[in-house]
Amino acid sequence: MYKVFVNDKPLFLTNEVAKETDFQLFLLESVDIEQLIVKMFNNKIKKAYLYYPDEKEILNKVKEKIPVKKAGGGLVYNQKREVLFIFRNGKWDLPKGGCDKGEEIEDCSIREVTEETGVGDLVISKKLQKTYHVFKRNGIYRLKITHWFEMTTTFEGTLIPQEDEGIEKVAWLKPDEIKQALENSYENIKLLFENENDIKI
Secondary structure: OEEEEEOOEEEEEEOOOOOOOOOEEEEOOOOOHHHHHHHHHOOOOOOEEEEOOOOOOHHHHHHHHOOEEEEEEEEEEOOOOOEEEEEEOOEEEOOEEEOOOOOOHHHHHHHHHHHHHOOOOEEEEEEEEEEEEEEEEOOEEEEEEEEEEEEEEOOOOOOOOOHHHOEEEEEEEOHHHHHHHHOOOOHHHHHHHOOOOOOOO
């Protein structure tokens, strides 16, 4: 099952029909996906399931119905085991951004972290899960698939928010501060911390 966030509300892609009642179920083959997304953006639907029988194909079927934007990002630890956060649009977030044409996803992730925060000397320690969310640009809804990597750095220089990307603040947060920041963050960012041993949310 995949969990796609639409305006921070979950849209589950599933090949199972559960006997729950607190959500709406749509057939992926016949749904007008844009109409469904609009309803979720307008808070008319809080949670929905998109059903397709073949789990391996379900994401490809969604990609046929909505344009995809590939992005890379980092969950970055410094030597004190603090995590690098950015503050944008009134919420705490992790640095990430879209890939350039032909760019490897690891290179994209490192580049975006450096551009958005000023942090260098980044080393990828492991690949984390992908997250999925829908956003609107130039009147078109797109599915953003973000590839996340855990990174470490020995960087101790000045943090520089990328202001032309709307980033107001960059900060290293301690585990107890992270917990508080995640209360004012996005659902897909919270997912990344579920398996982080240092940080229990």
